[in-house]
Amino acid sequence: MAELNGTQIPQCYERIKPYIHRTPVLTSRLINTITGAEVYFKCENFQRMGAYKMRGATHALLSLSEEERQKGVVTHSSGNFAQALSLAAKALGVEAHIVMPSTAPDVKKKGVVEYGGKIYECEPTLEARNAAANEIQERTGAAFLHPSNDPDVILGQGTAAYEFLQDHPDLDYILTPVGGGGLIAGTALAAAYLNPKVEVIGTEPFAVDDAYRSLKSGKIEGNTSTNTIADGLKTQLGSNTFPVIRKYVKRIIRVEEEEIVEAMRLIWERMKIIVEPSSAVALAGLQRESTYFKGKKVGIIISGGNVDLARLPF
Structure with a gap:
C-alpha cells in the first residue's frame, strides 16, 4: 500500500x-x-x-479478497478489537480466531464469544500474543489483521x-x-x-x-x-x-x-x-x-x- x-x-x-x-x-x-x-x-x-474499532475491523475485512476471507482471520487483542473483528467477521460470514491475554476483562471475552469469535487465551505479554497468533496463522492459513498497525x-x-x-x-x-x-x-x-x-x-x-x-x-x-x-x-x-x-x-x-x-x-x-x-x-x-x-x-x-x-x- x-x-x-x-x-x-x-x-x-x-x-x-x-x-x-x-x-x-x-x-x-x-x-x-x-x-x-x-x-x-x-x-x-x-x-x-x-x-470505534468496529470501523477499522470492518474496513480491513472488506479489503481482503474473497479467497482470503474464506480462510478466516486472526488477531490478538485485549478486548475491543477482538469484539469488533468477531462481529464484523460474523456479518461477512468469516471465521475469526481471537488471541486474548488471560487478564482481559470478562465482559470483553464474553462479547467475543457472543459475536462468534473463537478465543485462544495467552499470557499477558506482547511476545505471547504474537506467538499464539503466528501459530494459528500457520496452522489455518488465516489472514492476520493487526488491531492498530x-x-x-x-x-x-x-x-x-x-x-x-x-x-x-x-x-x-x-x-x-x-x-x-x-x-x-x-x-x-x-x-x-x-x-x-x-x-x-x-x-x-x-x-x-x-x-x-x-x-x-x-x-x-x-x-x-x-x-x-x-x-x-x-x-x-x-x-x-x-x-x-x-x-x-x-x-x-x-x-x-x-x-x-x-x-x-x-x-x-x-x-x-x-x-x-x-x-x-x-x-x-x-x-x-x-x-x-x-x-x-x-x-x-x-x-x-x-x-x-x-x-x-x-
Whole structure:
C-alpha cells in the first residue's frame, strides 16, 4: 500500500457505512464550565459492539479478497478489537480466531464469544500474543489483521474523525487516547484532509507513556510495566502508526491513574453515559491542561464503553 493519507478516508467511509453506526456528538454545559472550553464528545461508545474499532475491523475485512476471507482471520487483542473483528467477521460470514491475554476483562471475552469469535487465551505479554497468533496463522492459513498497525484498520479508525469534522468543522483541537496508535493516526489523517488547522493531540497514562517517549526520542519505545486501569492502552505504537503520528501529532498529554478515574466518573455522573477507562483518558488530559485549552472548541473521541462492571473503580 502507498503511504497513508487522508484522501483515502472518504472512499473507506463509503465502503464501511452499511456496517457501522454514525455515532452522536454530545455536549455538557457542566463539563464546559469545569474545563473552561467548549467540549464536544464524539460518542464511539454507541458504535456497534461499543467502540470505534468496529470501523477499522470492518474496513480491513472488506479489503481482503474473497479467497482470503474464506480462510478466516486472526488477531490478538485485549478486548475491543477482538469484539469488533468477531462481529464484523460474523456479518461477512468469516471465521475469526481471537488471541486474548488471560487478564482481559470478562465482559470483553464474553462479547467475543457472543459475536462468534473463537478465543485462544495467552499470557499477558506482547511476545505471547504474537506467538499464539503466528501459530494459528500457520496452522489455518488465516489472514492476520493487526488491531492498530494494519493500514486498512488505521483508515477505518479515521472515519470517526471524518464524521466528527463533518458535523463540527470548526474544532480547534481533537483529543484521543493513544494505545497502539490506530485511532490517533486515523484521526490525524482525517483532520489533515478535512481541516489542517485542527490540532490532534494524544492522551495516555503516565504508567504506559510509550507514545510520549516515542515522539521525544524519534523511535518506537516500549513499556516495562502495564500497570494502568486503561486496559485498552497497554499496547505500543507500530511501524505504520508511528510515522503518521510523527508527521501530524505534535503533543501527547500524560495523566495519572486517579485523574482517569475522576474523568470517567464525571462522564458517568454528568453525561449519563457509560465509558471505559481508556476513553476517559482524553477528558483527563483536557482537565489536566485546562489552561491550554481555555476558550477553545475541543473535540474528544470517546473511544468505547465496554466496561467490566465487576471492576468499576468507583
